[in-house]
Amino acid sequence: xxxxxxxxxxxxxxxxxRAVGSVLSQRVDASVEVVLVVNDADDDTVRSYxxxxxxxxxxxxxTNAGFAxxxxxxxxxxxxxxxxxxxxxxxxxHGFLDRGxxxxxAGGPTTAAVAATAVLEGRFAPVAPGxxxxxxxxxxxxxxxxxxxxxxxxxxxxxxxxxxxxxxNGRDRDWLRPVDDAPEHAPLFGFSGGAAFLRRAxxxxxxxxxxxxxxxxxxxxxxxxxxxxGYRIGAAPDAVVVHRHAASSGSDSPLxxxxxxxxxxxxTARDATGRMxxxxxxxxxxxxxxxxxxxxxxxxxxxxxxxxVREAPAALRRARRLRRVDGHDAQARxxxxxLLT
Numbered sequence: 001x002x003x004x005x006x007x008x009x010x011x012x013x014x015x016x017x018r019a020v021g022s023v024l025s026q027r028v029d030a031s032v033e034v035v036l037v038v039n040d041a042d043d044d045t046v047r048s049y050x051x052x053x054x055x056x057x058x059x060x061x062x063t064n065a066g067f068a069x070x071x072x073x074x075x076x077x078x079x080x081x082x083x084x085x086x087x088x089x090x091x092x093x094h095g096f097l098d099r100g101x102x103x104x105x106a107g108g109p110t111t112a113a114v115a116a117t118a119v120l121e122g123r124f125a126p127v128a129p130g131x132x133x134x135x136x137x138x139x140x141x142x143x144x145x146x147x148x149x150x151x152x153x154x155x156x157x158x159x160x161x162x163x164x165x166x167x168x169n170g171r172d173r174d175w176l177r178p179v180d181d182a183p184e185h186a187p188l189f190g191f192s193g194g195a196a197f198l199r200r201a202x203x204x205x206x207x208x209x210x211x212x213x214x215x216x217x218x219x220x221x222x223x224x225x226x227x228x229x230g231y232r233i234g235a236a237p238d239a240v241v242v243h244r245h246a247a248s249s250g251s252d253s254p255l256x257x258x259x260x261x262x263x264x265x266x267x268t269a270r271d272a273t274g275r276m277x278x279x280x281x282x283x284x285x286x287x288x289x290x291x292x293x294x295x296x297x298x299x300x301x302x303x304x305x306x307x308x309v310r311e312a313p314a315a316l317r318r319a320r321r322l323r324r325v326d327g328h329d330a331q332a333r334x335x336x337x338x339l340l341t
Contacts, residue, residue, distance in 0.1 A: 002030035003101065004080030004200075007088050008070030010039040013048070015089045015244065020053055022092040030101065033057055035078045037070040066214030067193060075208060080200065087194035090118065090241040100197040103236035112202035112231035113223065115161030115188065116195035116239040118172075119179060123153030138245070140176040154178045158243045161235055162190040162220055165341045168268040168280040170220040183237075186341050190223025190233055195241045202231050207326075210270075212318065216256065217263035224271040227336045228328045258304050261287075265312065269319040270326070273333045 005023050009016040016036070023034050034056055038046055041060035049058050059077045061070065075083060082104060086092060096116070103114045120138075127137055127145035137145040138156075146156060157179055159172030163186045172192060174184045191198075196219070203209075206225040209218050223233055261284065268280045288305050291298035300308070 001033050001079040001081075003028070003032045003082045003084060003097065004074075004078030005032065005034045005084040005086060005097075006037065006071055006074030006078060007034065007086050008037045008039060008067055008074065009088045010064060010070075012088055013045065016049075017052070018091055019086055019088045020056065022090075023086060023097070024053070024055065026092060026094075026097045028097040028101065030097075032097065033078060033080060035059060035074045037061055037065075037074045037077075039066070039070050040064040065211065068209045068213045068215065068218035069211040071193065071218075072209045072211050075200070075203070083198045083200050083203065085193050085196045085198070086241060087118075087243060089245075090194060090243040091121075093240040093242065096239050096241060100236040100239035103234060103239065104197045104199070107232065107234045109199075110230070110232055111199075111234045112226045113191050113196055113198045114234040114236040114239075115159075115191035116197065116236050116241060117160050118158035118192065118195050118241050118243040120156045120158045121242050121244045122148050123151075124156050124176075125149045125153040138176055141171070144176070146176055154180070158245060159192050159194075160184075160237060161188045161233070162192055162223065163187070163341055164189040164220060164224075166276060166279070166337070167283055168264045168272065168276065170217060170264070187339055188233060188235055189227075189339060190220050193219035194243060195239070197236060197239070202226060202229075205229065207322075210322075212315070213263050213266065214259060216259040217267045221263075221267040221271065224267065224336065225326065227339070228271065228326065228332050254301065254304065257299055258308070261300060262308055262311070262315070266315050266319050269316050270323050271333070271336075273330060273337060276337060 007019050036049060036056050037059045039061050041062055046058055046060045049056060057077060059073050061073055100116055124146040127147050137147050139145050157174040157177045160174045162170050163173045164170050173186055173188060206229050210221055265280060265284055268277050291300055292302060
């Protein structure tokens with residue numbers, strides 16, 4: 001098998017069927033298998049997928065293994081030399097596979113992955129200053145707010161890969177950029193698990209996805225370890241998916257905020273220099289003190305902070321053990337961090 005496309009579903013059958021159909025309709029000069037991992041699977045759901053898509057490799061996961069665990073199950077059940085990740089709430093554009101595979105091949109064997117482009121489903125218009133805010137507004141890095149509209153508006157970019165800063169914060173490059181505007185110049189660090197092309201051999205060489213991360217930062221962690229191992233991460237700007245943003249998890253839910261805070265800490269503890277780890281720990285402590293002092297403006301609730309305080313020691317010890325197993329020296333870590341914004 002040349003290519004394995006892995007899609008992870010969790011109680012989103014309508015969206016998942018769209019994603020699967022968009023991939024199966026692709027025409028590409030390669031042998032392709034589509035692997036669907038069904039988290040929290042029941043027999044009826046699995047049977048329905050197999051009946052509707054006989055060519056699909058369906059992998060039932062009886063627990064909710066999260067995105068990281070779901071992708072790991074998909075990798076284990078697949079055989080392609082190239083693994084393509086597509087979010088279940090995304091639709092692959094025509095030519096997606098062809099263009100992404102071409103970009104990965106053009107990068108040569110030292111390019112372990114290329115990041116595809118995701119654009120947001122629907123049209124958006126900027127929210128006027130002073131206008132009432134909505135929980136459904138999307139906020140750009142410059143503070144500008146965008147709102148979905150039925151008529152008019154523009155198409156916005158969801159991301160063209162991932163940028164990492166020196167405080168350990170990962171973000172989508174080109175987030176909320178109108179598609180006709182000039183692209184962002186921030187250096188690409190990694191790929192988003194929602195749309196990416198990966199070389200299986202490279203992924204396996206660095207240990208694959210860390211299932212303990214569950215969701216968020218698992219793609220950045222893998223990209224970081226690939227870079228530490230000497231691989232490069234490229235871009236496939238013409239390989240496009242249309243993404244229904246936050247359809248599976250919500251864009252600013254308590255779970256998203258908690259996982260982002262926890263996993264930023266764990267990933268930097270595994271991958272970063274000691275100096276960077278110190279910065280991330282210090283910022284996390286400052287954020288906790290601020291949240292507890294000003295609960296009305298808090299990022300995490302007191303209960304979530306208490307959970308993090310309870311879980312962090314074991315999670316950090318595990319990250320440090322994996323760091324020793326990975327075996328990268330300080331020079332390699334500094335080399336990778338020289339790419340950061």
